[in-house]
Amino acid sequence: MSERNDAGRYVAPTRRDAIAYGGTVAVTGLLAGCLGDESVGSEPEPTSEGADTERSDEPADTEDASYSVTLSPVGEVSFEEPPETVFTRLTHHAGMAFALGRGNSITAMHAPDYYDGLWNQYVERLPGVELDWSGLYSSWQPEQEKLYELDSDVHLADPAWIGVQDAWDRRELDEIAERIAPWFGNSLSDSHQEPQVAWIDDYEYYTLWEQFELVADAFRERGRYEALAAVHDDLVATIEAGxxxxxxxxxxxxxxxxxxxxxxxxxxxxxxxxxxxxxxxxxxxxxxxxxxxxxxxxxxxxxxxxxxxxxxxxxxxxxxxxxxxxxxxxxxxxxxxxxxxxxxxxxxxxxxxxxxxxxxxxxxxxxxxxxxxxxxxxxxxxxxxxxxxxxxxxxxxxxxxxxxxxxxx
The missing domain is CATH 3.40.50.1980 (Nitrogenase molybdenum iron protein domain)
Known part of the structure; x- marks a missing residue:
């Protein structure tokens, strides 16, 4: 398994200015949608374990407000605006979107009715928070045609994991990123699974909260992330002390x-x-x-x-x-x-x-x-x-x- 580094990652093209994959390349893309006042424009610090991001302090209404976030295995992904609609495959990613105030912006997820019921058992204890995932497209084995129909602004899912589970080849995964929206997710960190050979030099493992930080950067939601991370840090400190x-x-x-x-x-x-x-x-x-x-x-x-x-x-x-x-x-x-x-x-x-x-x-x-x-x-x-x-x-x-x-x- 490769160590954390910046080499060998591919870059997921976005809807516009598509560039064929071939090692690490620079791309600029567009993710439709603007979150207006919900965007967070402060400049966050890189994660402690070397996950690189390029961020901008420019407000969303400037002429050039693009920003970049790097996540293994997709590499550096450039955004012009924060995504509004979100495709997910596994519920750790759906849970990240929910935590960032995007729970009802999800277009697809695994077993939506089951997890809608389960998540709402907890949401019940959060004053003023609501969640409805019922009736969404179930994306456990997603059809490529359905991804075109959903036309999500970002695919918050791991292409290496989908490649393993559904035998999609790299060309098919690249085509989705090029024609619809980028992939931006990491799932093999679940139990440090070994990726396929095609991805082995690109893959890094993240903790849940390390990945959440990068997802928050992609959504320009640094404020929400920091508030929740502070709660988590305090909780873990309490546990470790006891x-x-x-x-x-x-x-x-x-x-x-x-x-x-x-x-x-x-x-x-x-x-x-x-x-x-x-x-x-x-x-x-x-x-x-x-x-x-x-x-x-x-x-x-x-x-x-x-x-x-x-x-x-x-x-x-x-x-x-x-x-x-x-x-x-x-x-x-x-x-x-x-x-x-x-x-x-x-x-x-x-x-x-x-x-x-x-x-x-x-x-x-x-x-x-x-x-x-x-x-x-x-x-x-x-x-x-x-x-x-x-x-x-x-x-x-x-x-x-x-x-x-x-x-x-």
């Missing part, structure tokens, strides 16, 4: 299961933004690396490794009844002997492909689930929205987050 020594931390199994016949497991501490809500808490993986990620396990395997805590992905989804799920475990002669089940420590979780806002909530909820003596008890959750945590027991300020999303900070 996490007990490793020997006192629980063993944890992360699972996802539609039924007991297919229980999928996931690691809790490996690199990548899929663990952005568990890794800072330093839990011990119950399987100790002995079970491959996304493996299907049975109750006997759970009992063999006997986790202190079980985190149930999708447990916050509106159609999931956590009380019923716990009963299934408790009523089984094998599963009922698992430490987490015996002690009532089977907890609901949300999603791994989390944007910044879900990350804040999931850091708080996981901290309470793993270390109730330090961060306060997590309420017994069965269904419905994110629980009402008393104000003096919250680990971050909902009003500040809501204000940032609405652009009031």
């Amino acid at each position: 996490v007990p020594p490793e020997a006192e931390r629980p063993t944890v199994a992360v699972i996802a299961a539609a039924d007991v016949d297919e229980i999928y497991t996931y690691p809790v501490g490996t690199p990548g933004f899929l663990n952005a809500h568990t890794r800072p808490l330093g839990p011990r993986d119950a399987f100790e690396g002995a079970v491959e990620p996304t493996s299907v396990v049975d109750f006997e395997t759970l009992l063999e490794y006997d986790p202190d805590v079980i985190l149930h992905l999708g447990g916050m989804e509106p159609n999931t009844d956590m009380a019923e799920r716990r009963d299934v475990f408790a009523d089984d002669p094998v599963a009922s002997r698992v430490e987490a089940v015996e002690n009532g420590r089977v907890y609901a979780q949300g999603a791994r492909y989390q944007g910044p806002i879900l990350n804040l909530f999931q850091l708080e909820m996981t901290a309470k689930q793993l270390y109730p003596d330090v961060f306060g008890e997590w309420p017994t959750y069965e269904d419905g929205p994110y629980p009402k945590i008393p104000e003096d027991e919250r680990l971050f300020d909902r009003q500040i987050v809501a204000d940032a999303i609405r652009g009031d900070r």
Whole structure:
């Protein structure tokens, strides 16, 4: 895997002045739409890990207000105006657009009705914030013709990831960027996946918040980013100050299961933004690396490794009844002997492909689930929205987050 550097990246052409790919080239493009007073014109600093950006302090109504942002693997992308309509593939990108006040500007996303329901479980706790993703085009396997029909201002998605999943070749990906709008996204940072050979020299890994910063720069939303990043930094500092020594931390199994016949497991501490809500808490993986990620396990395997805590992905989804799920475990002669089940420590979780806002909530909820003596008890959750945590027991300020999303900070 390549180190962070500026060499070898290709540049995604935008709608105008298209230039065929061929190593790193300079392009100038147009993204239709203007966000007026919502644009942020201050000049942000580069990220600490070397992700380069070229930014402009010029206001949007000057003769030349173009600006550039660099993101692996797409390289340097030039914008004349902030994008208004946004195509997304995975929900960490949709969550970034939402955090920047563009949640209802999304034209496509994976499983929109499912994630509309799940995200709104959390949005319920953000005063004055609304979100509606229902009925959008489901982009898990997007048709190229549909991208032309949607005519989005930016494709907030990773072309290297789409190339892997859908076997689009580089020419097809380039054509979308040339004729419609650029690609601007990074998904293989989810678990530090290896890119295809065609992308291996271009690829860098980002944390969730590093990538969010660059997306914010693309939207000219430095103010919103900084307000939310300050909340995140404070929350992580609180967590790091309170996490007990490793020997006192629980063993944890992360699972996802539609039924007991297919229980999928996931690691809790490996690199990548899929663990952005568990890794800072330093839990011990119950399987100790002995079970491959996304493996299907049975109750006997759970009992063999006997986790202190079980985190149930999708447990916050509106159609999931956590009380019923716990009963299934408790009523089984094998599963009922698992430490987490015996002690009532089977907890609901949300999603791994989390944007910044879900990350804040999931850091708080996981901290309470793993270390109730330090961060306060997590309420017994069965269904419905994110629980009402008393104000003096919250680990971050909902009003500040809501204000940032609405652009009031």
